Amino acid sequence: MxxxxxxxxxxxxxxxxxxxxxxxxxxxxxxxxxxxxxxxxxxxxxxxxxxxxxxxxxxxxxxxxxxxxxxxxxxxxxxxxxxxxLGILPQHSSLSFAFTCKEVVELGTMPLCLSRQEIDDITLTTMRNTDVLHLAPRLYPTLSGGEKQRIHFARVLTQLSQADxxxxxxxxxxxxxxxxxxxxxxxxxxxxxxxxxxxxxxxxxxxxxxxxxxxxxxxxxxxxxxxxxxxxxxxxxxxxxxxxxxxxxxxxxxxxxxxxxxx
Incomplete structure (x- = not known):
């Protein structure tokens, strides 16, 4: 079919x-x-x-x-x-640097032409929408597997914020x-x-x-x-x-x- x-x-x-x-x-x-x-x-x-x-x-x-x-x-x-x-959320991520969760989500803005203020606004909005804003100051390697998955989902949605x-x-x-x-x-x-x-x-x-x-x-x-x-x-x-x-x-x-x- x-x-x-x-x-x-x-x-x-x-x-x-x-x-x-x-x-x-x-x-x-x-x-x-x-x-x-x-x-x-x-x-x-x-x-x-x-x-x-x-x-x-x-x-x-x-x-x-x-x-x-x-x-x-x-x-x-x-x-x-x-x-x-195009935004891709893989099964697993090998990221092991001691970035904060906010910094990981900000990686999604790399393809975009944004000011520092715009990066902050989009990142925080996406983290709020994906229910991970409370994790923003946490170091990424300290998260559980599910929390890491949610942070990367926020990163991908941030990347697609200007996809039109x-x-x-x-x-x-x-x-x-x-x-x-x-x-x-x-x-x-x-x-x-x-x-x-x-x-x-x-x-x-x-x-x-x-x-x-x-x-x-x-x-x-x-x-x-x-x-x-x-x-x-x-x-x-x-x-x-x-x-x-x-x-x-x-x-x-x-x-x-x-x-x-x-x-």
């Missing part, structure tokens, strides 16, 4: 092929990412989700295939120019270290970004979280798309059993109506 959308295409990937250590991670892979919606990339461990995200953002180069951003080949973009429109109508947000397992409330707050902020016109791509393992927040779900297995559609289209018991090897039943959420999986 293939999803259709009235939103314009922001990223287009065609015929992506990548094999590492004898394992096919992407196999003649094609996908279009639309503005104004959240696309959730799903699948079992090793399915190719994070690899796809790294290729889409230019961190990895496929053996063959092409990626375009806003109808321009990714190689034609200056990295400094692309950084004003060309905005792409990529999140690789952004809720993996977060408590329940901050999982939902993070995805609500991603939802707000999409509502303002951003193209949002999120790698998730929690199918129920994805069903609650994503307009589109792309389920990947062995480098190929197994399902691509709305949550109700993608989360079919037969598809989940085939991809994950686990029996589930699917029910409408009693309040909001999105599909909810029970094992």
């Amino acid at each position: 293939t999803v259709t959308s009235a939103h314009p295409t922001v990223i287009s990937a065609r015929n992506l092929q990548l094999t590492l250590a004898g394992k096919v991670l992407l196999d003649d892979f094609n996908i279009d990412i639309k503005a104004g919606e959240i696309t959730a990339l799903l699948g079992p461990n090793g399915a190719g989700k994070s690899t796809l995200l790294k290729i889409l953002c230019g961190e990895m180069t496929p053996e063959s295939g092409q990626v375009t951003f806003f109808n321009r080949n990714i190689e034609d973009w200056q990295r400094s120019e692309l950084a004003c429109h 109508d060309k905005c792409i947000l990529m999140l690789d397992e952004p809720t993996s270290a977060l408590d329940l409330a901050h999982q939902h707050k993070t995805l609500q902020m991603a939802q707000t970004m999409a509502a303002k016109g951003a193209a949002v791509i999120i790698v998730l393992h929690d199918l129920n979280l994805a069903a609650q927040y994503a307009q589109r779900m792309v389920i990947i297995q062995q480098g190929k798309i197994q399902a691509d559609g709305s949550p109700w289209q993608a989360l079919q018991p037969a598809i989940i059993n085939n991809v994950y090897g686990w029996q589930v039943s699917v029910h409408p959420h009693p309040v909001h109506g999105y599909p909810y999986l029970l094992s």
Whole structure:
């Protein structure tokens, strides 16, 4: 099944092929990412989700295939120019310097042309919106894993504060270290970004979280798309059993109506 959308295409990937250590991670892979919606990339461990995200953002180069951003080949973009429109939250960060949390978030302003006052204003506003303002004076290495994840999310949103109508947000397992409330707050902020016109791509393992927040779900297995559609289209018991090897039943959420999986 293939999803259709009235939103314009922001990223287009065609015929992506990548094999590492004898394992096919992407196999003649094609996908279009639309503005104004959240696309959730799903699948079992090793399915190719994070690899796809790294290729889409230019961190990895496929053996063959092409990626375009806003109808321009990714190689034609200056990295400094692309950084004003593309924000990426990786699974892990190797940052170990004794920066304060505010200084880490301020790193997101590096691609932007801002005065010192503007940097302070945008940084503090973003930290307030992401519920990390109280961490501003703390040294980054002293934080818990979830707090670090939230600080980097604030950094990415600061980076995209001037992206205007060309905005792409990529999140690789952004809720993996977060408590329940901050999982939902993070995805609500991603939802707000999409509502303002951003193209949002999120790698998730929690199918129920994805069903609650994503307009589109792309389920990947062995480098190929197994399902691509709305949550109700993608989360079919037969598809989940085939991809994950686990029996589930699917029910409408009693309040909001999105599909909810029970094992």
